[in-house]
Amino acid sequence: MSKKFSLTPYLFLTPALVVVAIFVLYPIFAVLYYSFTDYSIVTPPVWVGMKNYSWLIHDPIFWKSLGHSFIYLLVTPILIVLSVILAIVVNRKLPGIHAFRALFFIPVISGSIAVGIAWRLMLDRNGIINALLLSVGILKEPMQWLAEPSLTLPFCMALTIWLGVGYYMMIFLAGMQNIPEELYDSAMLDGCNSWQKHWFITISGLRPQITFVAVISSLAALQVFNEVFTITGGLGGLLQSAYTVVFYLWQQAFRLSHAGKASAIAMVLLLITLAFSMINIRLLERGTEAD
Amino acid sequence: MHKKLLILLLLVSILVTGCATATTQAPAATSIPPTPQTIILTSAPQTIIETVISEVVVTATPAPNPEAVIQGVEADAEIGFWTFWLSPTFDQYIKDTIARFNQAYPGVTVNWEDHQATFQDDLKASFAAGNAPDVINLSVSEGWVSDYASQGLLLSLDELVPQSVKDLYFPGLWNEQLIDGVNYQFPWYQGINVYLINHQLYDQTGLTIDDFPKNWTELPALCATIKEKTGTLCDIRLTVNDLISQMVYEGNVKPISDDGTSFTFDSAEAVAWLQQYVDMVTAGTVDKTVLVTDQDRVGLDLFTSGQAAFYATGPNLIREVRANNPGLYGYLGVVPAPVGKSGVIGKGLMSLSINAQTEYPNASIALAQFFTNPRSMLEFSKIVSIYPSTPDSYADPFFSAAPVAIEDSAKPFAEDAISKYADIVPTIPHKADVNAILLRYVQDALFNNVPAQQALTDAVAEANLLLP
Secondary structure (H helix, E strand, C coil): CCCCCCCHHHHHHHHHHHHHHHHHHHHHHHHHHHCCEECCCCCCCEECCCHHHHHHHHCHHHHHHHHHHHHHCCHHHHHHHHHHHHHHHHCCCCCCHHHHHHHHHHHHHHCHHHHHHHHHHHHCCCCHHHHHHHHCCCCCCCCCHHHCHHHHHHHHHHHHHHHHHHHHHHHHHHHHHCCCHHHHHHHHHCCCCHHHHHHHHHHHHCHHHHHHHHHHHHHHHHCCCHHHHHHCCCCCCHHHCCCCHHHHHHHHHHHCCCHHHHHHHHHHHHHHHHHHHHHHHHHHHHHHHHC | CHHHHHHHHHHHHHHHHHHHHHHHCCCCCCCCCCEEEEEEEEECCEEEEEEEEECCCCCCCCCCCCCCCCCCCCCCCEEEEEEECCCCCCHHHHHHHHHHHHHHCCCCEEEEEEECCCHHHHHHHHHHHCCCCCEEEEECCCCHHHHHHHCCCECCCCCCCCHHHHCCCCHHHHCCCCECCECCCEECCECCCEEEEEHHHHHHHCCCHHHCCCEHHHHHHHHHHHHHHHCCCECCCCCCCCHHHHHHHHHCCCCECCCCCCECCCCHHHHHHHHHHHHHHHHCCECHHHHCCCCHHHHHHHHHCCCCCEEEECHHHHHHHHHHCHHHHCCEEEEECCECCCCCCCCCCEEEEEECCCCCHHHHHHHHHHHCCHHHHHHHHHHCCCECCCHHHHHCHHHHCCCCCHHHCCHHHHHHHHHCCCCCCCCCCCHHHHHHHHHHHHHHHHHCCCCHHHHHHHHHHHHHCCCC
16 A cells, blocks of 8 residues: 655745755855866856865865864863863752853843953953963063963863853753753662762763763864854954964865865865764764663 | 205205116126216205215126136036045035035036945945945055956946046046056045154154154064154055065065066065064064954054054054044154155055946036146145145145145155155056955964965965966
8 A cells, every 4th residue: 555645745845845955955066166166256266176185185274173173172171171160060959040041141142242242351462361360470571372372272262161161061051950860869768979869860861961962062063163263353363373264264265265265175084074973963862872 | 945955955865766776777788897886965054975885796707717727517417426434524624615616517416425334335236236336435445446447337438538637637646547548537636644652652662753663674673663762553554455466565576477477476575575574473563453453443543542652653643642632633643654665755545536327427426527737736735634636736825835744744854745645556457356365365464374475476376377
């Protein structure tokens, strides 16, 4: 007996598919095409075959940027640890705890550009960081923090963490509401201390959220741009010290007008993020199966 | 008797009113000038004298507008006009000038937009989308004209602009940023290269304003003194978007061979130029973030905050200091910028160019020319310390008047200075790419202990790969 064909589900799906086709699929295929062209954005593209990919393989700045993007992934475990700790801290019935939750969430709604500019001002030679360190005698003369190549990328990463920790904290906080209180009661009866309760119950209970946060924060880290742009004032740090893949892509496209080369970078980044997503989803599925 | 007199007065007033009404309603067919008519009415016991101006409204053919110097402007043209960072301070000037333009060229609609920090990105996106503005405010000093012209995006002006109009501008400015000998810009407002001095810091060095370096090579010694005496760093900026140009003006570097087959910015002159900056970085006398920022405002903001002894800019930006730190304004000094080894004191600042794909080339040329004509330039100069690209503007008493405010201190020598501006940088193929390569290697020398000679030799080797 054959199933009766129904047009209704496809009609419901059509609006979403149209939007995805226009705003996701078309740009991906357009970028794929441009990656095989010499395209300056302002003049028509000219087909050059694999030339852009060949250039990419031999370009030391691209590899340096890619390396920085992978280093940037370190923000993911740091974000998870800090967010879980914060979630545990604010998951208490204490007076004024809602105010603390709101305070931790403020960076999320502040906007990365505004916060980046604020950080840049704080790290300025005449900024508040130097003023504090000078006043307590740690520094003898003001440091040019943003002129230290070894510090530029860590500052960007710190900004990403500061911006994201409140958001991920809320995710973990929501996850903790689903952990039955009885589990903590039984653990207490079994003689678990506070550390053991959180390690064996809270962290275990948050595994789906941890995997989810790992996926989205690592993808965000691979695509970081705003923090690098604002902290370095659009330069990418002295000696390209904070170049990431997306920053280099932007520079190629909008500073040097090499949209073809930028498209090739974008395709490589797409493949990397796809691979990351698949690995993460596989881990997520495995975690769910284990549960 | 009184009654009769009253009746007489009433009649006279009716008569006078009637005459006036009749004259104002007269058809305006001739060009007779207004004629005063004296009517004397005599009546006992007094004489009433009334003077009536009889006006004639004339609809004569208007005389040619002396500012309408471009012929063949397309009827009902609608053109886009983008400026760079002029709003809101100069909104009224721009609007007034457009209104005057509309009187000179009736029927042309101008859609003005001001773009600021994202100007370049917006412009590239608009070119890509096919809706770029017709008239574009491009920076000569940052090399934008040559960037866009070399990509075929700007309209060549040599054939389309009459010689009489070209002659309105200083020749050195008209012939700036030529691409293969062709001009793509109307020179607009100019800046005088000056250094602003913060006397609160500078005077701590024990130097006077007359001791300020006259030559670019004297800056390192001054920076060392400033650091020693005040603990502050020099607020010096490399033009990171156009390093080659800076090398040429400051270091008298020849950037490319005469036949254009190889780059030559690894010469002894180029090494000496770079070494001077390397020495300042090594000595710790310059702010490193300002040194390589691509935003002039970063350096200006540092100066405005009162934390730098001097900054290279134009008198027009003194308004920023006055607006953002009025306390510093009273301590400002202005000195001419030190001259580089090339001996050429500078090049132009801003220009107006035409989109090569404009639907209305004549209307666009007319607008660009109108904004850069002597009258428009003079009026602009009167509201901000910019300087005209047109010699005729300097004939106005405004420029011969003694300076009052510090913003005006360059007025007495402005015409002479600007008349000597010249673009001495040859056409550089793949300029943006070459500049990016050079910047990378210059940073290696500045911050990574790579010897200046090696950095520049490597830069030249990599840049040469771009040449055919």
